[in-house]
Amino acid sequence: MTTLATLLRDKVLLLDGGMGTQIFARKPTVEDYGGAALEGCVDLLTERRPQWIRDIHEGYFRAGADAVETNTFGANPLVLGEFGLADKARALNVQAASLAKEVARSFDRPRFVLGSVGPGTKLITLGHVTYATLLASYRVQMDGLLEGGVDAILIETCQDLGQIKVAVRAAKEAMAAAKRRVPLWVQATVETTGTLLVGSEIGAVLASVEPLGLDVLGLNCATGPDEMHAHLQTLAETSPFALSCLPNAGLPLNVDGQVAYPLGPEAFAGKVLHAASEFGLAIVGGCCGTTPEHIRALAPGVERLSPPKRAPKLERSAASLYQAVTLRQEPAPLIVGERTNANGSKKFRDLLAAEDWDGLVGIAREQQREGAHLLDLCVAYVGRDEVRDMDALLSRLVTQVTLPLMIDSTEVPVLERALQLAPGKCVVNSINLEDGEGKARRILELCRTYGAAVVALTIDERGMAKTRDEKLAVARRLHALAVGEYGFDPGDLILDPLTFTLGSGDEAFRGSAVETLEALRLIKAELPGVRTLLGVSNVSFGLNPAARHVLNALMLYHAVQHGLDLAIFNSSKVIPVAKIDPEDRRIVEDLLFDRRREGYDPLKAILARFSDRKAAAAEDRRADLPVLERLHRDILDGDKQAILADVDAALRDHDPLKLINEVLLGAMKVVGERFGSGEMQLPFVLESAEAMKAAIRRIEPHLPKEADYQKGRILLATVKGDVHDIGKNLVDIILSNNGFEVRNLGIKQPIEAILKALADWPADAIGLSGLLVKSTVVMKENLHFMEEQGHRIPVILGGAALTRDYVEGDCRRAYPGPVFYAEDAFEGLRQMQQIVSGEPLVAAPAPAADAAGGIKILRRGGASIPLTEAGQSSWVRHEDPPPEPPFWGVRELADAPVDLFAHLDEFALIRTRWGYSQGRLDDAAFAAVLREKAEPQLAAWKARLAAEPLLAPKARYGYFPARAAGDALRIFDPAEPDRPLATLAFPRQAAGRRLCLTDFFRADRTDVLALQLVTLGQPAADHAKRLYEAHAYADYFAFHGLATELTEAYAERLHARIRRELGIHGKDLPGRALFAQGYQGSRYSFGYPACPDLHGNGAILDLLKGEAIGVTLTETAQMDPEYTTSALVAWHPQARYFSA
């Protein structure tokens, strides 16, 4: 028998359109409602005017709908109660359901009825109604719908996360009571603000309902299809449930005082079908303003859709009313704020005693500001009513704090009350097996009912587990219970292997930290997927605050190394391990790892060493430092504010030239050394350079006229044919802030122009930069040219594609003057210092005999693969026919600016573009750099780009008929497929697979070529230029890197759309793997190994009419403005990157 569930497996389901729209079209009168007091009670019309409702259902079925919704949107006792009809609720639901079923049965093919459950008129999250009242009201409705025979329960138009959870519970309880399980659907309503009415992001909705187990989660109402894209995208990528979408017929307009909807049937259908294929919708239909005509227009397209295949990946999270926070933070750990706890914070306890609820909320918000990810909330206080206090505090907290909560109580009624009040997904803290399994089971049951994650402590009937084996054994029992019996996802089980104090000197606990650390490792290895938690600061109870801070920091550090995911911790007191004095670290680690020796007890050593030390003694005694010392520190800290005052102070007693030469340049030298040794990351270096710039500008007016602090001059240029600016600009920044005069000639500089500049401005050296592989050849040619012209000036070469061997071999042989390879700006600085020192330069060519770098080919097996008759590589197989694009020709992306950050490759941005590399830092110190510097930096840019119009992203793409002809790809006019528009030639590998890009297109028939072009627009390019010119180095560098990666993100976003439109998105990999070609086909950009000739950009711009979005070609075939990228997209499964 076909059920709704089986039908969903076979096809995309078509639902009906608006019910209210149809009812109001019949202009119901007071008489129709049965009296003035009942006017507007639409649910009552099922009883009063059943034929209307029958006709509406029948109209939708005839239009092609597979299922209709009952006329029960407000049919619950709470809403009906406003008309004095609460008692009718059950009967109206039964009647509406059976009436709709009756109509459905009159059709031949399977037709279904969904029980419509609306949001009601009261928001539980804002305290309009109690949990128990709302639950009871929904229960009556659900019972009636099930009795009337609905095929599914559809909880729709949800505006309040709290309401969703109550309604879902009511539905489940009603199904259990009726012993009838039907699919359970939830549809949220995302307003034009991008959140539900109460402010929840769609991710928070998903995280909160996911543990409850649904069949369908989708969107309806509020907006038209276009405005739903970003949220559908989120659900498409992360929701494990089938995805539904029932938009309005566009955003409602007010036309002469009447609500009107702009989208007619065809336009609506086009947009919905587009969304269906783009996001893998399983169910489509309409909401307000849609009619049977809209559904009829949708029907043929829906019939042609195949059931969607998605590969969603949901990262386990907790959620507040507003947002979801993943339970695994990178870098670890997730920090649980510990100060909203009556046991842990005296201030909290005092405010609780005074019932200063606002003050208590203030503590929560403070921790949020300090970087906590989750808040541990405990209101247990002897002599007070814990349920009442939880109620009073939580009802205020949930709307005022954006962090998810960890509810900390030993009392089951307190936990239940909290879970009812907190709308998102909480973490319950905690269960254990101290009194056997009874209480743990009660709490696990609660967690399942309300959809919470749980903390489980390794305590059993014998007490707290002390050895690693005991801890693991108890953890296994807890896992068997929560995951095995109660069906928790392992990622929602957070195991705490307990921390004991090392401060007491108690012999029994001397090895306890080691046992805890090892237990962490064992738990992570033996129980895959679970999370771990520690109350880290317990480790140092009894010691003085200074010692506690160090011990806590080191315990946290080692715990993370051993697999800790969450730490209950006071985030404002975390000291970076790198800042701990090495001797402090040694003895504290001796305590941690119990390294006692004859005559040496680390605990005693700590007590002695820290006895008279105050916590945070490092707290600035800055002002007491001598001024030159302060200047030195200002440079190292990159403090461009403080340095101005310190420069002023220093100028009173010190020679300005000496300040520059000895103090400031001395400090910059340390910066360079720290960068070189990997202790300091590039963004910090740039901040130091900015401070240097600020200081020099302040000092310059005080310099005697003849004084020259400049040590030498260098001309910098990016070579001909290469537009890459950033590397060269970094060199400019570093050299010019280390006492060298720099003339920066810019990009795409022919050697003639560089030599002309040299004639005008005699320099000590020339620096050539370039990123492209081709640029390495250009550099060598430039050197040849200089040789011929008789130049001998030293030349420094730098760029990503260069190697030391190539420069010191090939390039040195091409030029009789000194040639250096600079791996980074600081190596360039050292070379400049050497060049101006007057000492003889050692820059002899590497032995020529070793031209091949000592590489010898011993065997090249296997003959090259033969070409086919058509001149293509026979390695490529043409098995499947080309896919059919949804249209031929060109389109501009009409979407509102997409959320590019969702597609941002953060690893490439932070680690490569921004230069946060770990170097010699240990994992924890580097994690701290990422957490304290890189991530806030990214968040700040994100906020800034949301607030300021610095990006104007635009895109065009299109599908063209194309055909391979040997090494050429012929592209035809979509309107006249015989008319050639362009022919592009590509290089072919000389041996081996003998691939050429054209091989991925058919030679024997017409194939489909997709072209794409994205740009961040002129404003982005202008902004980068402004920053550079204003010497805002760090910002410039950060913005440039971000804009480059956002351009890539946009390209990937568009490529994903093309894959979906071609129906080849089934192989898209989730997460980061997508960025490493984790999809079918390939996106080739000119200038890369498979298609190195940049002139291809011209053809793409012509075909896509790039000028329509302001993109033009420069004379060297680069695209302007900056932050623009184009690509050819091949769909062929074997199409990957390759080098020709």
Added chain:
Amino acid sequence: MGVKVHFLLEDLLVEAPVGTPLLVIAVGAGADITFGCRTCSCGTCRVRIAEGLDHCSEASPEERDFLAGLDAPPDQRLACQVVVQGDVAIEYLGL
């Protein structure tokens, strides 16, 4: 002392000095491995070290974190980051 590098895809066997970057060997010998960014962030040059994993330089934290993000098994490396210290056999994964 030379090391032998065997590129399995095309059965290409190359000798190179100990301590030569795999990138230099692959490009020098014309092996069919595609390099993209060469700076450990695009993944185009991902390879499987079929033999001689111990003969490869240790992964930098960047490479380790990059590969972890792809859930790559321990025998996979980025060819642009590996320095060859002994005989190895290389299987290119970007096909």
